Amino acid sequence: MVRAGEGKMFSSIDFAVVAIYAVALFSLAQWVSRERAGHHKDASDYFLAGKALPWWAIGASLIASNISAEQIIGMSGSGYAIGLAIASYEWMAAITLIIVGKYLLPIFLKRNIYTMPQFLEQRYDHRVRMVMAFFWMGVYIFVNLTSILWLGALAIQAVTGLDLVYGLVALGAFAAAYSLYGGLKAVAFTDIVQVVLLVFGGFAIAYVILQDVSGGQGVWEGFSILMDKAPEKFDMILSPDNPNYAALPGLSVLIGGMWIMNLSYWGFNQYIIQRALGAKSLAEAQKGIAFAAFLKLLMPIIVVLPGIAIYVLSPDIAKPDEAYPTAMKLLPAGLLGLVFAALVAAIVSSLGSMTNSISTIFTMDLYPSFVKEENRKDPVVVGRTVALLSMIIAIIIAKPLLGNFDQAFQYIQEFTGFFTPGICVIFFMGMFWKKTTANGALAAAIGSAVLSFGFKMLLPELPFIDRVGLVFLVCVALAVIISIIEGNRDQEGSVDLGDIDFKTSGGFNLATVLVVIIVIALYATWW
Numbered sequence: 001m002v003r004a005g006e007g008k009m010f011s012s013i014d015f016a017v018v019a020i021y022a023v024a025l026f027s028l029a030q031w032v033s034r035e036r037a038g039h040h041k042d043a044s045d046y047f048l049a050g051k052a053l054p055w056w057a058i059g060a061s062l063i064a065s066n067i068s069a070e071q072i073i074g075m076s077g078s079g080y081a082i083g084l085a086i087a088s089y090e091w092m093a094a095i096t097l098i099i100v101g102k103y104l105l106p107i108f109l110k111r112n113i114y115t116m117p118q119f120l121e122q123r124y125d126h127r128v129r130m131v132m133a134f135f136w137m138g139v140y141i142f143v144n145l146t147s148i149l150w151l152g153a154l155a156i157q158a159v160t161g162l163d164l165v166y167g168l169v170a171l172g173a174f175a176a177a178y179s180l181y182g183g184l185k186a187v188a189f190t191d192i193v194q195v196v197l198l199v200f201g202g203f204a205i206a207y208v209i210l211q212d213v214s215g216g217q218g219v220w221e222g223f224s225i226l227m228d229k230a231p232e233k234f235d236m237i238l239s240p241d242n243p244n245y246a247a248l249p250g251l252s253v254l255i256g257g258m259w260i261m262n263l264s265y266w267g268f269n270q271y272i273i274q275r276a277l278g279a280k281s282l283a284e285a286q287k288g289i290a291f292a293a294f295l296k297l298l299m300p301i302i303v304v305l306p307g308i309a310i311y312v313l314s315p316d317i318a319k320p321d322e323a324y325p326t327a328m329k330l331l332p333a334g335l336l337g338l339v340f341a342a343l344v345a346a347i348v349s350s351l352g353s354m355t356n357s358i359s360t361i362f363t364m365d366l367y368p369s370f371v372k373e374e375n376r377k378d379p380v381v382v383g384r385t386v387a388l389l390s391m392i393i394a395i396i397i398a399k400p401l402l403g404n405f406d407q408a409f410q411y412i413q414e415f416t417g418f419f420t421p422g423i424c425v426i427f428f429m430g431m432f433w434k435k436t437t438a439n440g441a442l443a444a445a446i447g448s449a450v451l452s453f454g455f456k457m458l459l460p461e462l463p464f465i466d467r468v469g470l471v472f473l474v475c476v477a478l479a480v481i482i483s484i485i486e487g488n489r490d491q492e493g494s495v496d497l498g499d500i501d502f503k504t505s506g507g508f509n510l511a512t513v514l515v516v517i518i519v520i521a522l523y524a525t526w527w
Contacts, residue, residue, distance in 0.1 A: 058288025079307025201342025202302025422448025
């Protein structure tokens, strides 16, 4: 049995591997960020990579930005506590990405936008843009950025013994150093390296830990032993008597609120969609989306399986979020450094992406609203300054906010679930119902938070995913009623769907079929 805190410590070989990774990543970021002689980096270059991203960079960057400490550490912790059912967030996301590429991305690219709040002003009015811009700034800094830093520092401490404060500062400084100068271009073009390292490192730890479970008899034997010793961890659809039903309430993960959570994250989230907005073309963006969908299918092997294995090997660790760091200690010298570098790659990629999105929203949405044009600074300078300040704030507040949570991933999902129903209503009705008014949109946004809080207080036993679905439906009704009261007529900024090309290539259609078949097969196997 492996105990928490036991296992191999970092060797000089491991430190060397991590150092080589850090130097290589920093050098690559500076190289891809260089500009041709005489060219001054402008807002399009910094925030959208000059709208020249190829499909492979888009797909890799989507996954590298998504898979971070909150995913690797947090979902491994949930794998330890709940089991394979937590993989629904990954497998359902693969289908969600296809929907985003097919139906949402064509509208956003047609509008030629930099940010999600910018689309909201085009569709509704300035008030909606400001409300959502402030909201996203707050969530990105106080929830997402802090959770990535905190869980990353926790992992570093568990593996290397480095003090949490030093880990927070080291991660923030490294992410800022490699991403601040080049912006989205630096992040996106280095993310292909990050994803290769992440996938290789993830499969390496899965291989080693399954070999350990089987006593060297092979990975398939190890996997069979896991299913024999912990069959309850391989239920994809939890029954009401399952102690974790409140986190993943049965069929709701297939037909309920999880769709709202996923569509909000992958379709309307600046942090994610910004890569696709920087594509060379719609077709290139859709290829990148399809590439990301296939990568999402692999993620449970990397982020959930180690947690289940540690449940069998070391069932008495102090907190579920210690599962992945405990698994890493099983690795031999050199490979430990490589997997640790993969973890750091995931963390710093997400940090770079998050700070770039924060700076984009501030510079393109908030800054022009409060500073007269003649007094505005270079947007690239403003963006870099905001990115750095947001990182400093997140480092300072990370421990006070997240230090007491056992499963940070579940905390993040429940907190964001207060707002995602309203976000989905605002965007979906803004895109697909021309009569939706700005006041209807604002009512949905405010109603989402108020109703979610009310349901949580009055019906605490209601699973939060079910609450998300229920609040979404109420917010739709609220927006419809207000829009009808205000005249029931087409709005000036409404989307002309007849002007949008929703046709997709044969390759994208084939990818769609394959992704759907694979997801159905996975659920049929572990129903």
